[in-house]
Amino acid sequence: MSVKAGGLEFKNPVLTASGTFGYGLEFMPYGDLSRLGGIVVKGLSLEPRQGNPGPRIVETSCGLLNAIGLENIGVEAFIRDKLSLLPWDRTAVIVNLYARESEEFGELAAVLADQEKVAGLEVNVSCPNVRAGGVQFGQDPALVGEVTRKVKDRAGSKPVMVKLSPNVTDITVLARAAEENGADLLSLINTLSGMAVDIRTRRPCLANTTGGLSGPAIKPVALKMVHAVCRAVKIPVIGLGGITTAEDILEYLLVGARAVQVGSGNFQSPDKSFQLVRDLENLTGELGIASWEEYRGSLEEWGR
Numbered sequence: 001m002s003v004k005a006g007g008l009e010f011k012n013p014v015l016t017a018s019g020t021f022g023y024g025l026e027f028m029p030y031g032d033l034s035r036l037g038g039i040v041v042k043g044l045s046l047e048p049r050q051g052n053p054g055p056r057i058v059e060t061s062c063g064l065l066n067a068i069g070l071e072n073i074g075v076e077a078f079i080r081d082k083l084s085l086l087p088w089d090r091t092a093v094i095v096n097l098y099a100r101e102s103e104e105f106g107e108l109a110a111v112l113a114d115q116e117k118v119a120g121l122e123v124n125v126s127c128p129n130v131r132a133g134g135v136q137f138g139q140d141p142a143l144v145g146e147v148t149r150k151v152k153d154r155a156g157s158k159p160v161m162v163k164l165s166p167n168v169t170d171i172t173v174l175a176r177a178a179e180e181n182g183a184d185l186l187s188l189i190n191t192l193s194g195m196a197v198d199i200r201t202r203r204p205c206l207a208n209t210t211g212g213l214s215g216p217a218i219k220p221v222a223l224k225m226v227h228a229v230c231r232a233v234k235i236p237v238i239g240l241g242g243i244t245t246a247e248d249i250l251e252y253l254l255v256g257a258r259a260v261q262v263g264s265g266n267f268q269s270p271d272k273s274f275q276l277v278r279d280l281e282n283l284t285g286e287l288g289i290a291s292w293e294e295y296r297g298s299l300e301e302w303g304r
């Protein structure tokens, strides 16, 4: 079941997605964290953040809309209070980085570069750049390149994964910008921009008015983007978006992903990711999949 990708090693292809699995420790009552392929922790910034006022998460008919606003305890508190309690020697702990300027991304990488308990860094570029008037880093290839380079330069030997935003015209352009500037891996997708309104109160359902859509609704969109990006770059790709079954995981691997992350599925049931590891083992046995190398990207396209 193990997977090697961009300098990282996972005991199986099932990782948890940032922001949907806390700092990992919250899920200890529901399963053995060391059984997971990897844990991507909540996005961390240099300073603690309170995030947006509520309501900041709402369920739609086909997924979740959230505008949490990157609430987190700050990178120093994570290192001091949480990191050692995770089974970092038995599963890959990946820290998701959040910043409002590219310099800050570099500073975060420098703080984490010599933390032996951290396996790798994931750069969340789906956040506004205050220097560029609030434009998301992830929507501008030049900014994606700049942030990737800043993190890579200060990350020491830590593999750097850039997490792409789907809210763009052509995601392969952003994928190449990250690759050309030193990214070791890519992960995609982050949430899709969306909105929900309440016809009775006549208010947006989220205090922030708009938010990010996740869950089963976004899986076909994400799968298409993962398929396209796997063909556009040489570095490994981690796929995510709407995964709730082992079949979903195999779909991502079939189009070329090296591993996956489970996000909103963890809200359906807190033991979801643990269950998916077991289900994937059973399903690969049932389908006679002998190795990931043979299965990955083996999609047979229809002739044109």
Ligand SMILES: Cc1cc2nc3c(=O)[nH]c(=O)nc-3n(C[C@H](O)[C@H](O)[C@H](O)COP(=O)(O)O)c2cc1C
Pocket: 017, 018, 019, 020, 042, 043, 057, 064, 066, 068, 070, 096, 124, 163, 189, 190, 191, 213, 214, 215, 216, 218, 240, 241, 242, 243, 261, 262, 263, 264, 265
């Ligand atoms: C409540 C919530 C919080 C999230 N926080 C983060 C975050 O801090 N950093 C990040 O890169 N992505 C964050 N995400 C995005 C997820 O990691 C993931 O990319 C997205 O939800 C799509 O996957 P899914 O459909 O499996 O949920 C968050 C998603 C949700 C639902």
